[in-house]
Amino acid sequence: MTSAxxxxxxxxxxxAFALHSPVHHSPGMWRHPRDRSLxxxxxxxxxxxxxxxxxxxxxxLFMADSIGVxxxxxxxxxxxxxxxxxxxxxxxxxxxxxxxxxxxxxxLCVTSNANHEPPYVFARRMSTLDHxxxxxxxxxxxxxxxxxxxKVLGKDQVASRDERYDIADEYMDVVYKLWESSxxxxxxxxxxxxxxxxxxxxxxxxxxxxxxxxxxxxxxxxPSPQRTPVLFQAGSSARGQRFAGHHAEGIYLSGPxxxxxxxxVAGTRAEAVKAGRDARDIQFFTMATIITGxxxxxxxxxxxxxxxxxxxxxxxxxxSGWTGIDFSTYDPDEPIRYMQLDAGTSSALEGFTRLxxxxxxxxxxxxxxxxxxxxxxxxxxxxxEVADALEDWxxxxxxxxFNLSYAVxxxxxxxxxDLIVPELQARxxxxxxxxxxxxxxxxxxxxxxxxxxxxxxxxxxxxxxxxRNTP
Amino acid sequence: MTSAxxxxxxxxxxxAFALHSPVHHSPGMWRHPRDRSLxxxxxxxxxxxxxxxxxxxxxxLFMADSIGVxxxxxxxxxxxxxxxxxxxxxxxxxxxxxxxxxxxxxxLCVTSNANHEPPYVFARRMSTLDHxxxxxxxxxxxxxxxxxxxKVLGKDQVASRDERYDIADEYMDVVYKLWESSxxxxxxxxxxxxxxxxxxxxxxxxxxxxxxxxxxxxxxxxPSPQRTPVLFQAGSSARGQRFAGHHAEGIYLSGPxxxxxxxxVAGTRAEAVKAGRDARDIQFFTMATIITGxxxxxxxxxxxxxxxxxxxxxxxxxxSGWTGIDFSTYDPDEPIRYMQLDAGTSSALEGFTRLxxxxxxxxxxxxxxxxxxxxxxxxxxxxxEVADALEDWxxxxxxxxFNLSYAVxxxxxxxxxDLIVPELQARxxxxxxxxxxxxxxxxxxxxxxxxxxxxxxxxxxxxxxxxRNTP
Numbered sequence: 001m002t003s004a005x006x007x008x009x010x011x012x013x014x015x016a017f018a019l020h021s022p023v024h025h026s027p028g029m030w031r032h033p034r035d036r037s038l039x040x041x042x043x044x045x046x047x048x049x050x051x052x053x054x055x056x057x058x059x060x061l062f063m064a065d066s067i068g069v070x071x072x073x074x075x076x077x078x079x080x081x082x083x084x085x086x087x088x089x090x091x092x093x094x095x096x097x098x099x100x101x102x103x104x105x106x107x108l109c110v111t112s113n114a115n116h117e118p119p120y121v122f123a124r125r126m127s128t129l130d131h132x133x134x135x136x137x138x139x140x141x142x143x144x145x146x147x148x149x150x151k152v153l154g155k156d157q158v159a160s161r162d163e164r165y166d167i168a169d170e171y172m173d174v175v176y177k178l179w180e181s182s183x184x185x186x187x188x189x190x191x192x193x194x195x196x197x198x199x200x201x202x203x204x205x206x207x208x209x210x211x212x213x214x215x216x217x218x219x220x221x222x223p224s225p226q227r228t229p230v231l232f233q234a235g236s237s238a239r240g241q242r243f244a245g246h247h248a249e250g251i252y253l254s255g256p257x258x259x260x261x262x263x264x265v266a267g268t269r270a271e272a273v274k275a276g277r278d279a280r281d282i283q284f285f286t287m288a289t290i291i292t293g294x295x296x297x298x299x300x301x302x303x304x305x306x307x308x309x310x311x312x313x314x315x316x317x318x319x320s321g322w323t324g325i326d327f328s329t330y331d332p333d334e335p336i337r338y339m340q341l342d343a344g345t346s347s348a349l350e351g352f353t354r355l356x357x358x359x360x361x362x363x364x365x366x367x368x369x370x371x372x373x374x375x376x377x378x379x380x381x382x383x384x385e386v387a388d389a390l391e392d393w394x395x396x397x398x399x400x401x402f403n404l405s406y407a408v409x410x411x412x413x414x415x416x417x418d419l420i421v422p423e424l425q426a427r428x429x430x431x432x433x434x435x436x437x438x439x440x441x442x443x444x445x446x447x448x449x450x451x452x453x454x455x456x457x458x459x460x461x462x463x464x465x466x467x468r469n470t471p
Numbered sequence: 472m473t474s475a476x477x478x479x480x481x482x483x484x485x486x487a488f489a490l491h492s493p494v495h496h497s498p499g500m501w502r503h504p505r506d507r508s509l510x511x512x513x514x515x516x517x518x519x520x521x522x523x524x525x526x527x528x529x530x531x532l533f534m535a536d537s538i539g540v541x542x543x544x545x546x547x548x549x550x551x552x553x554x555x556x557x558x559x560x561x562x563x564x565x566x567x568x569x570x571x572x573x574x575x576x577x578x579l580c581v582t583s584n585a586n587h588e589p590p591y592v593f594a595r596r597m598s599t600l601d602h603x604x605x606x607x608x609x610x611x612x613x614x615x616x617x618x619x620x621x622k623v624l625g626k627d628q629v630a631s632r633d634e635r636y637d638i639a640d641e642y643m644d645v646v647y648k649l650w651e652s653s654x655x656x657x658x659x660x661x662x663x664x665x666x667x668x669x670x671x672x673x674x675x676x677x678x679x680x681x682x683x684x685x686x687x688x689x690x691x692x693x694p695s696p697q698r699t700p701v702l703f704q705a706g707s708s709a710r711g712q713r714f715a716g717h718h719a720e721g722i723y724l725s726g727p728x729x730x731x732x733x734x735x736v737a738g739t740r741a742e743a744v745k746a747g748r749d750a751r752d753i754q755f756f757t758m759a760t761i762i763t764g765x766x767x768x769x770x771x772x773x774x775x776x777x778x779x780x781x782x783x784x785x786x787x788x789x790x791s792g793w794t795g796i797d798f799s800t801y802d803p804d805e806p807i808r809y810m811q812l813d814a815g816t817s818s819a820l821e822g823f824t825r826l827x828x829x830x831x832x833x834x835x836x837x838x839x840x841x842x843x844x845x846x847x848x849x850x851x852x853x854x855x856e857v858a859d860a861l862e863d864w865x866x867x868x869x870x871x872x873f874n875l876s877y878a879v880x881x882x883x884x885x886x887x888x889d890l891i892v893p894e895l896q897a898r899x900x901x902x903x904x905x906x907x908x909x910x911x912x913x914x915x916x917x918x919x920x921x922x923x924x925x926x927x928x929x930x931x932x933x934x935x936x937x938x939r940n941t942p
Contacts, residue, residue, distance in 0.1 A: 041693065067595070120623040197554055213625055222512065
């Protein structure tokens with residue numbers, strides 16, 4: 001009995017996927033007359049987008065990030081810069097509160113690299129956001145280093161993948177201690193009558209002395225609605241799957257076919273079970289792009305219109321960056337029969353680098369194929385056709401939903417709201433309103449907190465006390 | 472000829488001073504029925520505050536911060552926690568974009584410690600904010616470490632003050648290189664016709680190899696409206712004044728009397744001149760609290776009402792934290808004749824720890840005195856009386872304005888808008904509308920960029936090109 005068969009009509013969840021850059025996965029599209037990508041550095045763009053996503057009942061906006069750059073193609077940054085291909089790239093944390101203020105239900109999931117700042121500072125930052133958004137924050141845990149990001153951080157070399165995950169495991173221990181164990185429930189009293197703000201006997205110092213980190217002090221914020229933000233991960237190496245099996249509540253994936261995804265989903269669910277969790281404690285979202293219209297013809301015309309703006313050279317530069325292979329040195333018609341991943345390639349991008357093993361690609365095909373929608377499928381068609389595809393992918397791969405990228409923004413999300421949402425709702429596969437509560441509860445959690453099987457829950461000092469949050 | 476005499480009617484500038492905590496400088500006041508301090512962890516509070524400040528034509532909101540805690544009093548955190556005395560304390564960066572979206576002119580100046588994150592990551596974060604706010608960002612440069620913050624960052628000891636400033640000087644070099652030299656003007660092309668986003672020949676790699684930092688890579692964002700955010704500083708030691716004389720465009724001060732402030736202002740202006748800048752290239756803002764009403768009587772009644780809510784014990788805990796002296800071990804009536812500053816006390820707080828040398832204080836008096844308004848003056852009176860005091864302070868000390876703290880928030884800023892602003896405007900000492908342009912221009916700068924005398928300007932690679940920003 002497959003999981004899909006046991007749950008044939010599960011609700012399809014959808015995140016929106018974005019990057020603070022003129023290009024995310026569809027290079028060249030910033031030139032399209034209806035595209036607003038060039039406004040990526042304005043709050044108007046992000047607030048308008050957040051409102052559109054909330055209108056679509058989309059679960060969350062997932063903000064990708066890295067401080068690496070696509071400098072593999074031609075051995076320099078020129079192609080990436082010329083096309084704005086994920087460079088420049090702004091800090092996604094900085095726009096969140098404006099989007100949070102303009103919405104009430106949209107989750108805000110942000111990529112942040114555990115190597116960029118001390119765990120104490122980072123834990124406080126996430127707790128602040130979880131307070132300000134009233135519990136709508138998710139964290140996509142990134143542990144990797146692109147080579148270019150190592151240079152800007154002044155480090156000598158990329159740690160091995162295994163050591164990176166060891167560091168990340170200890171980093172997680174530190175932030176769990178701060179989020180889960182420092183302030184007991186009930187520590188925050190806020191009593192104007194007695195003048196007691198907090199009960200010092202219920203606020204505890206974290207004493208962490210590990211191999212990589214040392215922290216001694218209380219967590220700097222009161223418990224936020226979720227304490228630990230909803231945890232996402234994107235790694236898909238064996239070690240990455242193990243890390244995700246332990247820590248992740250959501251996994252962002254990418255793959256060109258259902259066949260590629262299915263074993264990744266099953267493998268990571270198995271890692272969760274090995275870690276003492278339930279296979280269903282993790283939700284999987286795969287990247288996809290939808291191009292739709294009222295009819296098949298309208299959708300295809302839209303796709304053909306979009307294609308006039310693609311820049312395959314930029315797509316190839318991005319693919320070179322993801323894989324560590326300089327495709328500028330290949331003949332465009334050369335078939336790519338075997339691809340060896342560069343070990344130093346950021347693990348954050350591993351999920352994007354799986355080629356469909358069922359066909360042979362030429363360099364030129366690869367570039368064109370990736371010029372819209374990157375490494376994920378592109379569903380082109382009328383709403384019923386797209387909905388069929390979405391259902392098939394969920395039911396056959398056991399994913400929980402999609403991480404929705406775009407060709408033209410915000411048109412892609414407006415089309416999703418106007419055309420796809422009603423179709424999925426009519427099929428009983430999409431929510432008709434947001435669930436109440438925090439992001440964790442909206443995603444199906446029974447409480448605003450990590451569930452008791454999650455390893456972060458083991459850091460709670462006071463399991464006998466009711467784990468309800470202060471208001 | 473004194474500077475004040477040469478400029479007898481200079482406009483009085485006003486910032487508002489805030490901390491993401493239930494207490495800033497008036498412990499206990501969160502219990503006042505009209506006070507909204509307990510909402511410090513909500514966006515509603517911060518957005519409403521920002522709108523009120525903009526209604527007052529206040530130049531900027533200055534957000535204090537540190538990850539240190541007041542754990543000197545009694546040798547533990549209990550008193551600070553019980554009263555919420557600057558603990559908990561959230562990350563002030565996280566609320567900025569919501570405030571920026573809700574306003575058009577208010578500057579947003581944020582304290583960020585150069586020790587908390589790599590300069591590359593920090594420079595990108597500030598550039599992002601400068602883009603998103605359309606050039607309204609200021610940075611209060613903090614170089615210090617409270618002992619408690621050293622422990623949470625896993626460091627063994629506090630660097631000496633001199634070394635901290637050496638590190639900070641090199642940190643500034645790195646961020647200037649990223650902000651000023653990496654992207655030439657005109658590098659960001661954004662041409663939808665040709666498909667060129669950026670001109671790679673005008674984007675340059677920073678190669679910094681110093682004693683404390685090593686960075687190799689391009690700045691990750693396009694030039695923001697101000698490139699370098701408006702730079703503020705608060706140190707007042709001799710080394711701190713030298714650092715400020717070099718880097719600061721604004722100085723936040725605090726002192727209980729005009730006599731205490733005057734030499735600090737003159738000394739730092741002299742350091743600016745020594746550094747090849749103009750004495751007027753730095754503006755000085757001293758902390759002050761205003762309690763006003765339509766009449767003297769109304770103001771005094773308000774003050775007496777507020778005093779019913781003060782918690783002197785918390786004020787003493789905060790003062791213990793600032794000075795490094797455990798006042799819980801003193802007899803309340805003991806006179807304090809001489810106070811030796813603890814060398815490890817955070818330099819960020821140096822400005823707050825100057826006692827008035829003209830009188831002898833008892834511990835009890837110190838606590839009561841500090842329970843409203845902290846280390847700055849408290850002006851209590853009808854609008855004309857308060858305006859007289861503000862004018863006197865500016866004219867006699869050569870400061871440029873105030874850093875307005877509060878007893879009850881947002882009442883203090885509403886009163887300022889309704890009562891003090893019209894009085895100062897009638898005297899020709901306060902603006903009647905915001906100046907156009909970026910924060911730097913609103914504060915009197917002739918351009919959105921660092922002026923040519925500022926050491927950051929020396930890092931521009933292309934002085935012969937017009938230093939105008941891309942749109």
